[in-house]
Amino acid sequence: MTQFATPRASAPPRRGLMFVLSSPSGAGKTTMSRRLIVDDPEIVMSVSVTTRPPRPGEIEGRDYRFVDDAGFDALLKDEQLLEWATVFGHRYGTPRGPVEDTLHAGRDVLFDIDWQGTQQLQQTDAASDLVRVFILPPTMVELERRLRGRGTDSEDVVAQRMKRAATEISHWGEYNYILINDDPDVCLGEIRAILKAERLRRKRQLGLANFVRDMLA
Template sequence: MASSGPTGKRLTVLSGPSGVGKSTVVAELRRSHPEVWLSVSVTTRAPRPGETHGVEYFFVGDGEFDRMIAAGDLLEWAEFAGNRYGTPRVPVERKLAGGVPTLLEIDLQGARQVRETMPEALLVFLAPPSWEELESRLRGRGTEPEDVIARRLAAGRVELAAEKEFDLSLVNTAVSEVCGRLIALMR
């Protein structure tokens, strides 16, 4: 098993299509396994009500984000809905060097970038039990107009086709089972 050093841990990346339940899995993992460190992304979007700088995200301007890209300070970054999001490199490297189990929850584009920048990372694909279940979950949110759902479903088809690029897949039939498998992989 590859690692980042003699006392280091290997970075675990969780990705999968929109609506598959990544956020739910991560929330349960944080609740049941507080020893796992979840990377906090940096974003150019404005904070939403109730969000705190450094908790949900690090909120920065476009100039600072550009500086971070140019300096190589981001493991990965992507643009989504007119805003940019990225993973700061230094906190991840520090946690890994300290032997802390470290998790990134990112999209397919980000996972591909991490594969390039940290080839020893373990890329885990979270898959839906079926296409119908994924569609049902996206529609069941009831928070988005039909055109947004249609875009997410189209993106979901592309993301599902990329499953073979990952080291392994976990089917999200039960959140507790997925968390158990992730913890076992991170140890």
């Protein structure tokens, strides 16, 4: 398994970035997200809050924060969500506090969200640190095969997800990077390359001017 290198002690500090992975359900964003988190100690997963009930094996605080409708309404009223959307009858949102704390500490936040949430993040004060990656399936036939292969959804739900997939894919042009997930290992390597390059952008290296000045002194 490829591991990210530990940041060099001599490197100037940097701002964290918001790294978004979006895709239709079944195209691979959740798998890619989990593998990236395991490999890279400099990025943490944004844990969404949701009104849907937990699925078997999901753990409170690790996979999601589970709340009822009243709890979700309270978060909205207090402006504690950076973004939120309704998906298949349930609401999902991103808590503001943990994300802002992580970015200020110079670490990155990974978002497994759809195009609606991504559009809302684009409208926040931190939009300049937003990196948007959209993952496409190789074909719609393959996408349907993957959805059926999971064995967790009824025929009606699979049909709904396929219908929604067309809408989601239509927003590909709103993203910085487009990847085709026909090989998960190759796709993950491309995601790693994007993340590495974005971390090296000049605007994100906060102490670079002082670093160069001291070096030349």
